[in-house]
Amino acid sequence: MKIALVTDAWHPQVNGVVRTLETVISELRQGGHEVDVTSPDQFPSMPAPSYPEIRLAFTGMRGLATRLERFAPDTIHIATEGPLGWAARHYCLRRKLPFTTAYHTQFPDYVARRTGMPASLFWPMIRRFHAPAVRTMVATETIRAELTAQGIGPLHHWSRGVDVGTFHPDHAPPDLFFTLPRPIQLYVGRVAVEKNIEEFLSNTHPGSKVVVGCGPALERLQAQFPQAHFLGKQSGHALAACYAGADVFVFPSKTDTFGLVMIESLACGTPVAAYPVPGPLDVLQPQSGAMAERLEDAIAEALRLDRRRCHALGRAFTWAASADQFLDGLAPMARAMIPEELVRASA
Template sequence: MRIAIVTDAWHPQVNGVVRTLDTVIGELRARGHTVAVVSPDLFHSMPAPSYPEIRLAFTGLRGMAKQLERFAPDTIHIATEGPLGWAARHYCLRQHFPFSSAYHTQFPDYIARRTGMPASLFWPLIRRFHAPAIRTMVATETIRTELAGQGIGPLHHWSRGVDLATFHPDHVPPDLFFTLPRPIQLYVGRVAVEKNIEAFLSNTHPGSKVVVGHGPALEKLQAQFPDAHFLGQQSGAALAACYAGADVFVFPSRTDTFGLVMIEALACGTPVAAYPVAGPLDVLQAESGVMAERLEDAIAGALKLDRRRCHELGREFSWAASTDQFVAGLAPMALETTDVRLTHARA
């Protein structure tokens, strides 16, 4: 099958969306599928306001058509609701070409955090974007319930996986970890306002706080929390060593749809502390993490969990199963209901 994936999030960005797409694309190609990625590097782009690491690419119908028609896909998947996603949506509607979409990011909450405006103002735009999709893929049941409540559907389950060859407990921790006061509390991810990292860094549980990642809020947080340890971007075995060497992984975000870093931490045997929100509610079990409205309580509880059991539960997340779910959610090129749905969809 020839699969076109249109995404505004792609390399050199480092985030859960890129890592998910990159890994699934590798699985698809290993199975014999031909995959083309329509991403910002194919077009003129500009840095996103307040987030220069993200490039916003802009193209009209003609530019998107050129990329897609050159590849001649059997199916089109639109991964993100950014400028390229809207351009691909426009193309599909014009060509009466069925497509699938995905909901990776809580954009209404994300934009609300950055603008101070209520999230309810942005849901109509999200509904409009996904309305003509044959299926919208979602990672968890909590997000499925939320989107259904917002009138978005049909919805299709697409979970996530973990690279078990890389993420396991048998890594030697970084040298720094041998000198820090215990327990070592670890955060991994984008260093940005929507990740709520201040809540992690300001929690009062004793020990050391370590941040792995990069982003627009890095300098501010370094100045605000000089006792924390900021290790920058890490990947592969170096990242796995950070997970394995920590005593607890703290996931302070309230706006993620899944939280890939949680299952990576679990696969390395590290328990998770989080808020009881979408993502943690679906990923964590009583034996692998503790959720509480006070992070101090969640951290204290997580530190009591069995690391061996955390590792066992982390191993249950498979990229092979995730890829099976993705393929099942793709829109076929010819679908009897397509013309009816596209007639009623708003361009």
């Protein structure tokens, strides 16, 4: 199958969306499918306000149309609600072509955290974006329930996976970890306001706090929490060594749709502490993580969990299964066209 994938999230961004897309694309190509990615690096772009790592692409309909028509896809998937996503949506509607979308990011909550405005102001735009899709892919049942309540659907389950060849317990910890007071509490991810990292760094549980990742809030947090250890961007086996060497992985976000880093940590044998919110509620089990309204309580409980059980539960998430779920959710053009009334209502 020839799959056109349009995304506003792509390299050099380092986040769960990009890692999910690139890994599933690799699985699809290994399975004999041809995947063409339309991303911001192919067009003139500008950095997103307050978030320069994210590039906002400028493209006229002609440039996008030329690329899609040259590829002649069997199906079109629009991964994100950014400028390229809206342009691809418009392209499909004008030609009455079926397409699928995905809900990777709690966009209303993210924007609310950055602007101080209520998330309810941004849901109409999200509903409008996804309304003409044949189906919208979601990672968890909690997010499915939230989107259903917002009037978004039909929905299709698309979970995530772990590279078990990289993420496993048999890594030697970083040298730094041998010098830090235990327990070592680890955060991995984008260093940005919507990730709620201040709550992690402010928690009063004894031990050491380590942050892996980069982002627009990095300098501010380094100045605000000089006792914490900021290791910057890590990847591959170096990242896996951080997971495996930590005593507990702390996931403070309240706005994620899944939390890929949680299952990477579990695959390395490290239990997770989190708030009882979407993402952790779907991913964690009593044997693999602890959730509480106070991070200190969740950390204390997670530290008592069996690391071998965490490893077994983490490695159960596979990218092969994720790619199969993605394929099952696509809408081949030969099978469906967008009804005229939906085109008019969604244009």
